[in-house]
Amino acid sequence: MDRFPSLPRESWAPTKETLHRFLQIVGKVRLAASIRRNHWWNVPFHLTGNGITTRPCGPVGDGIVFTVDFDFTTHRLLILTLDGRRVSFPLTGLSVGDFYxxxxxxxxxxxxxxxPEDPHPFDLPDAARPFAEDDEHAAYDPAAVNRYWTILTQVMLVLEKYAAGYSGKTSPVHHFWHTFDIAVTRFSDRHVAQGLSVDPVTREAYSREVISSGFWFGDERSSPEPAFYSYTAPEPDGLERQPLEPAAARWTQTNGSHLALLPYDDVRTAPDASDSILRFYDTAYAAGARLAGWNEDRLCPGGITDPQASAATRPRPRT
Structure with a gap:
């Protein structure tokens, strides 16, 4: 199996646009039925062995607890309740309106x-059209969706390894339905003052200093093709002049700030693809953390914070 298969945006654009809206519909139900967590950690999807899941939703105490899963091996949506009832239906052959x-x-x-409290697409060109009235988006290519799922899984494993190297506050590795990316975020302890003019979603997401790293499948605004990314917020002065690895990595300006980008196609077929991606995340993090004055003691290579275990795993000098 190709660990990082080819998936140019134009090769599956109609399917991607349909699937994105499927995810937003289910994601908005997750938002409405989950317990709020700091930085909206309750909202994104998590990965499973055959797709993605909302995780259990519902009230604490009396009420129906349920989970919604996308199965990208059989290409079905499954709703399960805690008492064992279930309903499923195929993802193929449906428009967004049909799916809703x-x-x-x-x-x-x-x-x-x-x-969904607001049954419209979020931050998409047809945001004014209700999901139930969308008969335009109806493409679903199972082979393309399977490649998307394969990439998600492989990137998740790389991000889990990257996340293990930081002992400070770290988000889960999770898949955002609103922006269609997968990411993990490291936090400093410093608060970020934001005025009431900033929207409440942004105020909660960026109430602390963050360095966020992830992968998206390409869009028309920031990166037309799939890419690994990293950004620091608030952005320290001079970030865009800091070195990045590997050589294909670069800084790009978007929405007034700088984003570190590593194009997917530049590393996916490399023998050391995972190592190259990790070097990219590490150098982008080092650039932001150094300029923002983050605590260097929070790094824990290999996910080890036990000082005795850490010392035992250090390379011994040759004699």
Missing amino acids: REFTGALAHLGIRVL
Whole structure:
């Protein structure tokens, strides 16, 4: 199996646009039915052995607890309740409007009284059109979706290894349905003052200094093709002049700030692809952390914080 298969954006653009909206519909239900966590950690999807999951949703105490899973091996959506009831339906052959009606109907059938608070796409060109009225987006190529899932899984493993190297506050590795990327975020202890003019989503997400690293599948605004990325917020002066590795990595300006980018196609076929991606994340982190004055003691190579175990794993000098 190709660990990092080719997936140019134009090769699956219609499927990607349809799938993105499927994810947003389910994600908005997750948002409505989950317990709020700092920095919106309750909202994204997590990966499973055959797709992605909302994780259990529902009230604490009385009420129906349920999970929604996308299975990208059989290409079905599955809704499971804690008492063992289930409803599933295929993802193929549906428009976004069809999917919305199938999904909300399945929730009602199970007695789950949760609907998206705002049943419109988030930050997409058709944001004014309700999901239920979208018969335009109806493409679903199972082979392309399987490649997307394969890439998600491999990137998740690289991000888990990267996340293990930091002992400070770190987000889970999670898949964002609103921006269609997978990421992990490291935090410093310093608060970031933001005025009331900043929207509440941003205020919560960036209430602390962050260095976020991840991967997205390409879009028309920031990067037209799949790429690994990293950014520091707030951005320290001179960030864009700091060195990055490997050689294909570069700084790019987007929305008034600088983003470290490593194009997917420049590393996916390399014999040491995972190591190259990790070097990219490490150098981008080092650049932001150094300029922002983060605590260097938070690094823990290999995920080890036990000083005795850490000393035992250090290379011994040759005699």
